[in-house]
Amino acid sequence: MNPTIELLKSHRSIRKFTDQPVSRELLEELVSAGQAAATSSHVQAYSIIHVKKPDNREAIAELAGGQRYVATCGAFLVFCADMKRPTEAAERTGARVVRGMTEQLLVASVDTALMAQNMAVAAESEGLGICYIGGIRNNPQQISDLLGLPEHVYPVFGMCLGYPAHDPDVKPRLPVEAILKEDSYQDDSELVAVFDDAMHAYYQSRRGGPKDSNWSQNLTPLFDTKLRPHMRDFLVKRGFEMK
């Protein structure tokens, strides 16, 4: 296992941070490393809002479901899928631009995620800890208003960055054999059952305190309700019409 792979495999979300700030210079270096990720047709369909105003960080912490570390981490970023920049660039060349295609939503969301993950790796290579904040999508309209996001830009997730003040366990993952399938899709429910036992054992022994659950049980509240049912209307309103 080379040191990079070792770094990747040591990832865990960090939610407690020291007071040490993240310098602007380091942040720019991390963004630059993020941008080096592959991008669909070179479109670079993303922007990052570095939220510095304490009031906005407090507000977003609440809007994201009461996640205090959004307000307390060294640097808080909102990663946005940005179809405004590339479509307006094409428009300035004289093109008649078509917007709102489902494919454009996918391209921008995937581009944003690839860039963010490169940035997460870069941050961890510098000794920082990170935590993705999907809770941004709990109240995406209010957060878009706070950050002055224009049409054709939507907040995909946030990221807390900072120097770790705790050392949580690395959470197990599904067995590789469940994920990596040969030539065609094969059912993996037996491997899920094995993983449920492994997760149950993990929850019993983890340093963060025991919990009586497994993977499948943990997923139930995600899927027995309409998950973030506002997302469709929100995206349409922002110009991602999923045509």
Place this chain on the structure above:
Amino acid sequence: MNPTIELLKSHRSIRKFTDQPVSRELLEELVSAGQAAATSSHVQAYSIIHVKKPDNREAIAELAGGQRYVATCGAFLVFCADMKRPTEAAERTGARVVRGMTEQLLVASVDTALMAQNMAVAAESEGLGICYIGGIRNNPQQISDLLGLPEHVYPVFGMCLGYPAHDPDVKPRLPVEAILKEDSYQDDSELVAVFDDAMHAYYQSRRGGPKDSNWSQNLTPLFDTKLRPHMRDFLVKRGFEMK
């Protein structure tokens, strides 16, 4: 710049590969590193199809728009957003599961991208080259049929992996100041103009042969037509109904 950041910044797509195969052992190591990426609520909403059958690789190379390296690279993978595994796991606990939410499409697509990007970094750290194949979405239904993808699973992109047989230039990216915005969204069209000049100079001098274009001009064919207009119906048919 630490060695990991140096590695990230040296990324360029590789499209010519030596005959050296990618071992199963290495592939599993890379997938395992990929899985270590953050995943929304631990849902791990992805599967990878390792396409080994030569006939299927030939077919996918054509279906993806005539990309020969899909057939000739060391290993070809199709990354799928997989909502089948987690929703069925929740269902087996007795939950009444809601499917087809727009948010589920986003979660699965982003999860897949984070995992793939970790895997790309791991591959490059082992001296491999990679190339994402978004062309998978040119004919996603045919490719889904070839790979026997069930409902609630869709192919997001492919990835070619192998040992590089060429050494292309690293492609420039937008200036960091365009991507990283402070506290609120600011227009960056002036920075785009600067970048257009930089890209024009790059295309004139790149080792792959000169081209008279810039970033904005290059984007025009992406946006002056309905980009992959089949995607909406395809996703709906697969159970990603964007409700």
